[in-house]
Amino acid sequence: MANVELPQTMQAVVCHGPEDYRLEELPTPKRGAGELLVRVEAVGICASDLKCYHGAAKFWGDENRPAWAETEAVPGHEITGEIVELDDAARAEWGVEAGDRVVVEQIVPCWDCRYCDTGNYHMCAVHNMYGFKRANPGGMEEYMVMTPGSLVHKISKDIPPAHAAFAEPLSCALHAVERANITFADVVVVAGCGPIGLGMIAGAAAKYPAQIVALDMDERKLELAKKTGATTVINIANEDAVAKIKEMTGGYGADVYLEGTGHPSAVLQGLNCLRKLGRFVEYSVFKDDVSVDWSIISDDKELDVLGAHLGPGCWPAAIRLIEEGKLPMDEICTHQLPLADFQKGLDLVSAGKESIKVSLIPGGASTQNAGQA
Structure with missing residues (x-):
């Protein structure tokens, strides 16, 4: 197809190091063979974006790898946008057309390592990701390129862009739920009712366990x-969550604990909440090291402790949940800001008091959903 008329330059947020992100005018990218050129409609701001912004020293778990995005990288990995240019190779790879709205998984697998070869693409040894490296600019820009090998999914244009971008964190939450192997008889505890925790609750509810207990201070x-x-909900600022959960379960404790806060205290809380032979699923990224008595895991309770990373295989389900209106998305997606207000967006996420999910809307105006502070 003929190229559409595009502006020569565009606005983009560019990383220049920890706590040094700037709005700049960059050349509008050009797609290569087999690539998609996408007009970004919305990009969510994630807690990991915030940790990268602040340059948390242990964010990647490797002191030799910096926590923040590479300098001159464009951040943002919760992305939705409209395809404006593609070629036949891209059509064949993804089954899309110009004008389609798509979301993209944040990982860009190499498809040629031990993990990719065994279907575990989310643990790719190379681990390129949109929004953290110069080679794969993220969604905090007006136009972006999605490269061959990326995992691209179509999503309805009938829903608001900020709702579509929520497919990324929701897929991650659903993967954590899958890792828990929830059964109908289980008492499931979800720590944290931010975007990830709410996604965990929705995913757990689809498994129809006996009870789902949500913990938060808000x-x-x-x-x-x-x-x-x-x-059941427990405000941990006012009640002893461990005592209440044990009271609910005849003194035994919960069967499953899903950690979605990123706060070190939530780890020990979970170990204490669980019954013997319970299952602990850790999703969060931590700013600081966490120290606990590991004998709780072994000698005391023989727990299964599982990690969860990204949302492999969960994107179709996440998209269905959003498209079918299974979640109160208007209340989850509380703030939509223009790209120029990226700093306000980061600050809203950091404060955690006014917002649930904050999104940037390139070319858009600020909106704040009704009923939100």
Whole structure:
């Protein structure tokens, strides 16, 4: 197809190091063979974006690898946009057309390592990702290129862009739920009712366990947890969560604990909440090291402790949940800001008091959903 008329330059947020992100005018990218050129409609701001912004020293778990995005990289990995240019190779790879709205998984697998070869592409040894390296600019820009080998999914244009971009964190939350192997008889505890925790609650509810207990310190988020599927909520600022959960379970404790806060105290809380032979799933990225008595895991309870990274295989389910209106998306996606207000967006996520999910809308105006502070 003929190239559409595009502006010569565009706005983009560019990383120049920890706490040094700048709005700049960059040349509009040109797609190569087999690539998609996408007009970005929305990009969510994630807690990991915030940790990268602040340059947390242990973010990647490797002191030799910097925590923040590479200098001159464009951040943002919760991306949705409209395809404006493609070729036949791209059509064949992804089954898309110009005008389609798509979302893209943040990982760009190499498809040629031990993990990719065994179907575990989310653990790719190379581990290129949109929004962290110069080679794969993220969504905090007006136009971006999606490269061959990326995992691209179509999503409805009938939903708001910020809702579509929520497919990325929701898929991650669903993967954590899958790792837990939830059964109908289980009492499931979800720590944290931010975007990931709410996604975990929704995913757990789809498994129909006996109970889903949501933990948080924010009454507004706990009310939203009820709408997402929690059967019981506990404000840990006012109640002893461990004592209440043991009371609910005849003194035994919960069967499953899903950690979605990124706060070190939530780890020990989970170990204490669980019954013997329980299952602990850790999703969060931590700014600081976490120290616990590991004998709880071994000698005391013989727990299964599982990690969860990204959302492999969970994107179709996440997209269905959003498209079918299974989640209160208007209340989850609280703030949409223009790209120029990226710093305000980072600050909203950092404060954690006014917002649930904050998104940037390139070329758009600020909106704040009704009922939000």
